[in-house]
Amino acid sequence: MFARLADNGIRLVDETQLTDDQKVYLRQFFYDKLNGLVNPIGLNEIDNLGRLEDNRIYLLVERKEAGDDGMTRYAIVKTSPS
Structure with a gap:
């Protein structure tokens, strides 16, 4: 890809x-x-996925957290207008 x-x-x-x-x-x-x-929706907050709208474009964001755990977090950002 x-x-x-x-x-x-x-x-x-x-x-x-x-x-x-x-x-x-x-x-x-x-x-x-x-x-x-833009209002990121954290994918770690699974209950928020119901807020996604049909016929919209979303951007997936990956962020590695600083600190001891070094967890990778993901969020979705709506990029197309309402």
Whole structure:
């Protein structure tokens, strides 16, 4: 799947691959355009999955927690308008 994305000029990156300027830009973009519009639903909270809507696009987010347990957590973010 990732090879097909790369063939079309799309690459997946994480925060460790961003330049300082890109981090600043994305942080500002989030606060200017997205803050308050996106509401992550933690997948560890299974009872919240009933809130997903039909005919919407969702983004899956993976986050490795800092600390001793180092658990990986997942969340879903609705990306298409209501």
